Amino acid sequence: MKRAFITGITGQDGSYLAEFLLSKGYEVHGLVRRASTFNTQRIDHIYIDAHEPDARIFFHYGDLSDSEMISHVLYNIKPDEIYHLGAQSHVRISFDTPEYTGNITGLATTRILEAARRSNPSVKFYQASSSEMFGHTPPPQNEDSCFWPRSPYACAKVYSYWMTRNYRDGYNMFACNGILFNHESPRRGETFVTRKITRGIAAILAGKEKYLYLGNLEAKRDWGYSPEYVECMWRILQQDTPDDYVIGTGQTNSVQEYVDAAFSYAGLDVNEHVKIDPKYFRPTEVEALQADPSRSEKKLSWKAKIRFKELMKIMVDADMRAAGLEPVGEGDEIIRKEFPYRWWGKD
Structure with missing residues (x-):
């Protein structure tokens, strides 16, 4: 049984991805930020108590700013695949909280990559990159388009993108970027x-x-539909070699x-x-x-419906x-x- 670790599992994409991976027979582990109120409504319908014998989904409380916690969780879980979706993901709010956005949306990626490299360098890593990285670059945008970020959020995502590339090139890790354009759903x-x-x-x-x-x-x-896009995330990590992909409707x-x-x-x-x-x-x-999704349509056999x-x-x-x-x-x-x-x- 494959084992996956998802940051941002309580978010829109994380909840759909958890459902999809469970349907594929995975054991799913998710990082949940502890708060005074519960924020698990998007995944409550698939939660099974971890003490049940048939449980295949588990939550780990922690924070993306805590390197020690991330290292501890990854060392104990030993996942086959990591899907890093967690972030401060609201573009407008990033202007009000630029330092926090840089820490959680940017540096957290390095924390996870480094923890993965030290505990299990053969793990497959997916980084949730964003079309916002292209910013002012004229459309359509593809994997070879220039980045021109126009917000603290986009700047943090560019940092995460290049750290993912550097860990792939420098340590031969299976580390990939999915550059997803806007994708929505009733869970947005x-x-x-x-x-x-x-x-x-x-x-x-x-x-x-x-x-x-x-x-x-x-x-x-x-604009696309989130449940379709999480399947594309999974397809990216099923390839023979790591690469980066633009995902959108065109x-x-x-x-x-x-x-x-x-x-x-x-x-x-x-x-x-x-x-x-x-x-x-x-x-x-x-x-x-x-998006110009030509590469994803060809290599991943995926096209938005x-x-x-x-x-x-x-x-x-x-x-x-x-x-x-x-x-x-x-x-x-x-x-x-x-x-x-x-x-x-x-x-």
């Missing part, structure tokens, strides 16, 4: 713009809010287009409910990100249901059609 954090929009729509329909306040509507992104749409499509789908008038608030603008904006409009419908339906409303239903039909086996579990 509530402060990220796509989820903020769909939650706002549900709140307006439920009569709890009248307006939705947003920032830059002109920003363009390549299509781009603006925030304005997402807002218009989502409000129209829900039967609401954008002009009546959407307002712009300057506090949501970044000090430095990234205007357009668009869910695109912009399908993603929007899935998320609007989920947030309407969460608000106690009857969903439109087209999003549910898309999931049943494209993913009949539902390996990623509940939303």
Whole structure:
């Protein structure tokens, strides 16, 4: 039985990845940051008490700033694969907490790589790199495009990218970067713009809010569906040789287009409910990100199925249901059609 270690297991990608690996027969270990309140709602449905004889998922409490803890956990688990997804991952917040973001999003990668090198250099390592690293570089962006980071978050991710490359080149480790473009789902954090929009729509329909306040509507992104992308992470570590891959749909749409499509789908008038608030603008904006996923499509035999409009419908339906409303239903039909086996579990 293969054993995997996931940082950020309680996040969007970490929870879907845990489900996927369990479906593949893995024993899954996840790093959970201890807090005064539980933050495991995304994985509660797959949690089995570690004392049960059939348990294959285990949580380890710790923090990405603690080198000793990371070394201790990796030494005791001895995983076959490490998926490093944990980070301070909100771009706008990184401007308010640049030092913390550099520590948790950047230096933590070095802590894990070094601990892995010392305890088990044959382990396969996946680094969750980000399209934000390309920043101001004109689209489309691929594995050979220049990095031009435009936020403390992006700078920290560039650091992590190059540390991963250096450990691969310097110590012959199987260390890979997955440069993922925006990927969303009903489990997306509530402060990220796509989820903020769909939650706002549900709140307006439920009569709890009248307006939705947003920032830059002109920003363009390549939006995909998280459950598809975590399978790609796994495929990267199943290759014969380590490499870096751009993962995306190859299509781009603006925030304005997402807002218009989502409000129209829900039967609401954008002009009546959407307002712009300057506090949501970044000090430095990234205007357009668009993946060129040619390498991943060829080498990993992977291609995104869910695109912009399908993603929007899935998320609007989920947030309407969460608000106690009857969903439109087209999003549910898309999931049943494209993913009949539902390996990623509940939303």
